[in-house]
Amino acid sequence: MRASRVRVVIAEDAALFREGLVRLLQDRGHEVCAAVADGDALLGAATRHRPDVAVVDIRMPPTHSDEGLRAALELRRRHPETGVLVFSQYIETRYAARLLAGNASGVGYLLKDRVADVAEFTDALARVAAGGTALDPEVVSQLLGAGRHAHGLAALTPREREVLSLMAEGRSNAGIAATLVISAGVVEKHVASIFGKLGLPPTEGDNRRVLAVLRFLGS
Amino acid sequence: MGSTGPVSAASASPPGGRASGPAALARTLLLEPFTRRARLELLFCLAGIPLGLCLLVVPYWGAGFALAVALIAPRYESTWVAAAVTITGMLLLVVLATRIARRLGAVHRRLAARLLDERVEPPPPARPVRGALGRLGAGLHDGPGWRAVAYQALKLPVAVVQSYAVLLWTAGLVNLTYPFWWGLFRNHPPGVTLGPVPAAGPFPGRALHIATFAGTFAAFTVGATMLLAAPWVTRAVVAGDRWLLRGLLGPGRLAQRVRNLEQTRALAVDDAAARLRRVERDLHDGAQVHLATLAMHLGMAKEKLGDDGAPPDVARARELLDAAHRGAKDALGELRDLARGIHPPVLDNGLEDALATLAATSAIPVELRCDLPERPAPAIETIAYFCAAELLANAAKHSHADQLAVRTAGRHGMVVLTVDDDGVGGADPARGSGLSGLAQRMRTVDGRLEITSPPGGPTRITVRLPLRT
Numbered sequence: 044m045r046a047s048r049v050r051v052v053i054a055e056d057a058a059l060f061r062e063g064l065v066r067l068l069q070d071r072g073h074e075v076c077a078a079v080a081d082g083d084a085l086l087g088a089a090t091r092h093r094p095d096v097a098v099v100d101i102r103m104p105p106t107h108s109d110e111g112l113r114a115a116l117e118l119r120r121r122h123p124e125t126g127v128l129v130f131s132q133y134i135e136t137r138y139a140a141r142l143l144a145g146n147a148s149g150v151g152y153l154l155k156d157r158v159a160d161v162a163e164f165t166d167a168l169a170r171v172a173a174g175g176t177a178l179d180p181e182v183v184s185q186l187l188g189a190g191r192h193a194h195g196l197a198a199l200t201p202r203e204r205e206v207l208s209l210m211a212e213g214r215s216n217a218g219i220a221a222t223l224v225i226s227a228g229v230v231e232k233h234v235a236s237i238f239g240k241l242g243l244p245p246t247e248g249d250n251r252r253v254l255a256v257l258r259f260l261g262s
Numbered sequence: 263m264g265s266t267g268p269v270s271a272a273s274a275s276p277p278g279g280r281a282s283g284p285a286a287l288a289r290t291l292l293l294e295p296f297t298r299r300a301r302l303e304l305l306f307c308l309a310g311i312p313l314g315l316c317l318l319v320v321p322y323w324g325a326g327f328a329l330a331v332a333l334i335a336p337r338y339e340s341t342w343v344a345a346a347v348t349i350t351g352m353l354l355l356v357v358l359a360t361r362i363a364r365r366l367g368a369v370h371r372r373l374a375a376r377l378l379d380e381r382v383e384p385p386p387p388a389r390p391v392r393g394a395l396g397r398l399g400a401g402l403h404d405g406p407g408w409r410a411v412a413y414q415a416l417k418l419p420v421a422v423v424q425s426y427a428v429l430l431w432t433a434g435l436v437n438l439t440y441p442f443w444w445g446l447f448r449n450h451p452p453g454v455t456l457g458p459v460p461a462a463g464p465f466p467g468r469a470l471h472i473a474t475f476a477g478t479f480a481a482f483t484v485g486a487t488m489l490l491a492a493p494w495v496t497r498a499v500v501a502g503d504r505w506l507l508r509g510l511l512g513p514g515r516l517a518q519r520v521r522n523l524e525q526t527r528a529l530a531v532d533d534a535a536a537r538l539r540r541v542e543r544d545l546h547d548g549a550q551v552h553l554a555t556l557a558m559h560l561g562m563a564k565e566k567l568g569d570d571g572a573p574p575d576v577a578r579a580r581e582l583l584d585a586a587h588r589g590a591k592d593a594l595g596e597l598r599d600l601a602r603g604i605h606p607p608v609l610d611n612g613l614e615d616a617l618a619t620l621a622a623t624s625a626i627p628v629e630l631r632c633d634l635p636e637r638p639a640p641a642i643e644t645i646a647y648f649c650a651a652e653l654l655a656n657a658a659k660h661s662h663a664d665q666l667a668v669r670t671a672g673r674h675g676m677v678v679l680t681v682d683d684d685g686v687g688g689a690d691p692a693r694g695s696g697l698s699g700l701a702q703r704m705r706t707v708d709g710r711l712e713i714t715s716p717p718g719g720p721t722r723i724t725v726r727l728p729l730r731t
Binding site: 057059060063064066067070102107132155156158159160161162164 | 543546547550551552554555557558559560561562564565578585589
């Protein structure tokens with residue numbers, strides 16, 4: 044995944060961070076088509092450049108509340124083929140829910156801190172660009188910690204919980220296997236067991252799987 | 263009890279605009295009847311008299327009741343009926359008195375505001391209740407209502423004096439006319455004796471009697487004197503009425519205090535929320551961005567250095583580490599400024615040290631003198647410090663001053679902070695500067711802000727805060 048060159052548009056109002064991000068992505072061999080500072084400029088740039096993915100800060104001018112999120116949703120409506128990686132200094136599960144409503148393909152929601160792990164961040168970006176999903180572990184742990192499904196989750200083994208978290212973050216079986224340093228076959232077995240214990244219908248495709256898990260956690 | 267706000271801007275006009283001396287006094291006395299103020303006060307009296315005399319109607323009500331009782335009672339040969347009717351009448355009066363007095367009070371307040379520029383806040387409205395008993399109870403407990411009743415009662419003698427003032431004006435004017443029409447009506451043939459014509463004097467019941475043309479000049483003189491005296495009599499009685507208005511038709515000391523506290527509490531709550539929001543914004547846009555960027559640079563540098571062995575790109579790694587280093591220092595600076603903005607640590611040593619630090623960082627030279635015999639409460643020190651900081655910043659921004667002076671003094675359980683500048687003046691809290699915000703913050707601890715800033719300067723802003731919260 045690392046080798047593929049991704050075309051990116053960045054929307055971030057803090058100039059310092061924006062410049063850093065541009066450098067980081069260019070260093071990694073990606074193409075930054077535009078780096079803008081607000082939602083309207085993002086929509087304009089996306090229409091002009093048709094990027095693979097847009098990296099969008101949630102809080103941007105003029106109101107510094109959620110205009111980035113609204114721009115991201117509008118972007119998804121206008122250009123469903125463009126991936127949207129929203130990032131922010133806080134994680135709000137409500138925002139994640141709005142972003143994922145109905146369709147988890149080509150969506151990401153990460154804490155800004157994640158850029159510190161350059162490889163993971165660019166992996167997540169490439170995944171979203173390719174139509175995958177990337178959810179911050181923080182979102183998943185907030186949902187897991189909400190306690191609404193304590194009885195269902197209690198049935199899972201610690202290992203299965205780890206797999207569930209990674210699955211919710213949007214990782215493929217291969218990705219989970221690499222992270223946990225186990226074989227893909229073992230991961231498959233865990234996944235089947237989790238779906239069985241939580242009563243989820245088995246689904247094909249990583250994104251549908253993410254949605255199924257999130258619906259379970261969020262319902 | 264007048265609702266003076268926490269800000270009082272002293273008038274910018276220089277004192278001594280009027281010349282003093284006997285000539286000026288004579289001028290004032292002669293011209294007073296023609297001033298706008300005298301006219302408005304006369305109008306106030308005129309408008310108030312019928313309202314004031316309204317209460318005279320009450321005895322007629324009483325008479326009506328008595329008549330009704332007298333008519334009914336013998337027919338039933340029972341004093342019980344008379345008693346019942348009387349009690350019913352009294353109860354009705356109790357229920358209605360406060361309501362009517364409140365209505366009339368509102369009219370009086372409006373008149374005073376329109377004609378005298380005497381603005382009295384209305385009292386809190388009576389609690390709405392249902393049922394006859396409830397109404398009776400509410401009527402009995404309606405403090406502001408009964409104060410309004412008291413005003414109506416006291417207005418009666420006041421209205422009598424006001425009538426006298428009006429009489430001075432009208433009779434004075436009429437007396438002035440005597441010499442002009444005397445000849446028209448007194449052209450009788452010689453030998454006919456006519457009775458003298460009465461003219462009203464300044465003392466009611468003691469009329470002048472004018473019999474000759476020369477006498478009309480006496481009437482003229484008396485009239486002129488009455489007219490000269492009229493504005494002062496009017497003013498005196500209106501002053502008394504103002505006093506009654508403020509005392510009896512206002513919200514009352516306690517209610518006013520409660521209203522004040524409610525307002526300042528709302529301000530304090532809003533202020534606290536706004537501050538927290540500002541701190542969050544500052545953190546989000548400042549230190550957090552710096553730290554996120556720093557983490558990003560370090561992450562990139564780590565990649566450039568590789569996991570082990572010879573680093574693949576040392577030059578770029580150095581550059582990134584350099585950026586990270588700078589970012590860390592910036593973040594520290596941001597956090598330090600933010601922390602100081604929340605609470606300057608030097609304030610723990612006392613207001614004097616904190617103000618000295620503040621003065622040392624001012625762009626315009628500041629002369630500082632602190633004379634506090636007793637250390638104020640920490641919250642007061644904090645408010646005083648941030649006031650001084652804001653006033654110095656304001657002065658640096660707007661005053662074009664060359665020299666500032668900051669003084670603190672302790673007087674009668676108050677901390678008095680004065681900030682003087684020799685700049686261009688014209689500071690006005692109404693024009694949306696930070697001054698109105700300061701005044702609001704001060705109100706939460708019953709502090710006051712006084713501004714003297716005539717155009718052309720100099721400006722003096724005085725902050726008075728209680729020593730304890």
